[in-house]
Amino acid sequence: MTSPGDVTRLQALYLTMARIRAFEDAAEAASQGGVQAFGQSASAKPALVRGPLHLSTGQEAVAAAVCAHLRRDDLLTSTHRGHGHTLAKGADVTAMMCELYGRANGTNKGKGGSMHIADFGVGMLGANGVVAAGIPIAAGAAHALKLRGTDAIVACFFGDGAVNRGPFLEGLNWARVYGLPVLFVCEDNRISATTPTGPMTAGAGTSVRAQSMDVPSEVVDGNDVLALDAAAARLVAEVRAGQGPRLLHAVTYRLKGHVSIDPAAYRDPAEVARAREADPLLRARAQLLARGVEAAAVDALAARARAEIASAQAAAEAAPWPAEHEAYEDVTTVGAGVWQ
C-alpha cells in the first residue's frame, strides 16, 4: 500500500469517489417518478429504479478513504445511504446497478434494492433500512472475528442521526467491553432525514459520547480525502493491532435531499452553495492539480468512471427480472413450502 499523500494513491481515491458519484448520478436520473413523496408524484411510467433511493452525493470521500484501508476479508456494515460504502469495498458495479433495477442478477437477486444492498463476497454485510441497526451487528461480526483469532476487522458506517438511537450506546459499549476490532465511522452529513441533527442532539455529540465509553475518537473534515486517508490509516492500524474499537467522526455534507426525489427545499440556498464549493471531488481534484497532475488526466479518471457506470446501466436495463418463485426462496429451510 502506498502512503497517504502519495499521488498514485490520491488518484485511486479520486477514481473511487468519481465512480460513486457517477453511480449515484445515474441511479438518481433513473429513479425520477419512482415514488410518491416529498410533494412529488409518481409518474405513470414506472421509473427504472423504484422506491426510495438515498444518495450519498457529497459524502464520497469518507467511503473511499476508509475502505482504502480495508482488506477483502475485512467486513463492513452500512446504512440506508450505502452505495458508496458498497462500491468502495469492492462490489461489482453492474451487479449493484442490477440490484437497484430489481433484476435477477443483482447483488441480492433483486430482493433487497438500494436500502439492503449487500455483497458478502467482498465482506459487505449489508446496508440497512433502520438507522443505527448496523452498529450492534458490526460489533457481533467483530466478536466473531476475534473469537476466530483473525486480524480482520469490521468497519461500521452510520450517520449522525444514529447517535441518538439506543443501539449506538449498546453497540459501542459492547465493542469496548469485549475489546473488539471495529472501526466505527460516523458519516456526519449534519441532517437527519430533513431535520438538522445539531438541535436534536444533546451535548457535544458523537465523539464525546464515544470517548465517554472509552472508545478513542478522531474528528476529521469529511470532505478532505487526504485528511480522511491519514486518519483512517492510523485508526485502522490501531484496530487491527488489537487495541479495541475506534471511532472516526467525519463531518461532511449531503448535497442532495433525503431521497433522490427530495429537492431539499428546506435548506438555506446559501448553505448549499457553500457546500457545493466544498464538494469533496472538487477538493480532491485541486489536490491532484497541486501535486502536478494534469487537469486532462483528472478529467480522464472521471470520464472512465462515467463510462463504467453507463455500461453497468445498459447491462441492468437488459437484465432479466426475477422469476415469481424467487419470492418463496430463502425464507427458511425448515417450513419451506408452507406459505399460508
Place this chain on the structure above:
Amino acid sequence: MTQVLSYAQAAALALSEAMSADDTIVALGEDLGRGGVFGQYRGLQQVFGPQRVIDTPISEAAIMGAAVGMALAGLKPVVEMRVIDFALCAMDEIVNQAAKNRFMFGGQGRVPLVARMPIGIWGASAAQHSQSLEAWFAHMPGLLVVTPATPQDNHGLLKAALASGDPVVYMEHKELWGQTGEVDPALELPLGRAAVRRAGRDLTIATWSRGVGASLEAAGLLAAEGVEAEVIDLRTLWPWDRETVLQSAGRTGRLLVVHEAVRVGGFGAEIAAVAAEETGVRIGRVGAPRVPVGYAQPLENVSRLQPARIAEAARALLG
C-alpha cells in the same frame, strides 16, 4: 442412555452436546456464567469458557444485534433473552434483521441463531414478566417458532433448532423448568412434528407449552365422565403440524385449541381458521382474556389456564 432430567437440565445437556460437536456454537446473555436465571446454562461456562458462554451487559438490542452479526460472520449463537418480555427491547434486531437477512440479501447471508425467550406466567411476576407472545413471532416470515413442553423435547428440539440454519424463536416456559422426565439424548426430534400426548375419539385438543399439562389434566377430568379427548402437543408453531391436527380433528369431529396466550389474535385463531377451512369441524378456543396479567393470585388466576375451564369448553363443544 435414558436419564431423568429437569426441563432446565435437558436444555443444558443439549447445548453442551451441541457445543462439544460444533465449535461455532456460542451462547450469550445476562448471567449465563452463573447458570442463567433458571439454571438452564448451569456448568456450561466452566466447560466451554467465557469466550463461548458469554456474560453480557443488560443490552437486549446489542445481545440480539451482535448475535445477528456473529451469525453473518459464521457463528451459531444461542441468544438468551431471560424472559420474552425483555425480548421486546430487541424487536428490531429479531424482526427487521434476523428474520429478513437471508431473504433480503438474496440468500447471501444466513442467520443460524436460536433466540431463547421463555414465555408464560411466572408465579406472581405480574404484567411485564408473564407474557405469551408466540403469535407475534409465528406471524413473521423468516422465523421458526418452537415451544417445548417436556424435558425430552427441550433436549431434542433445542438440538434441532441449532441444526436448522435459520433464526429460531425458542420459547421455553417459565414454569416448566423444574419439571422432570425421562430424556433419551440419542432421540432426534424434527421441527414441525406434533406429538399425540393422549389418544381419544371424542374431541381433539391442540395445544403447546404449559397448555399440554393443563389439557392433559382436563382430559383426565373428561375421562371420568366417559369423554375421551385426544391431546396433541404441537411442539413447533412454525411450521405447525397441520397433518396431525387436521387428521385428528377430522376423525373426532371437534377441535379445541388451548393456549395460555391471550385468546384474541392468538396462534390458536390461526389453527382454528385453517381447521375450519380444511375440515369444517366444530371449533372452540381457550385462551386468556385480553387483559394484562395481574399480580394478586385471584387476578393472576384469571389469566392462567385452568383444567376445569378447558374441560368446560370441551363439554360445550360436545353438547
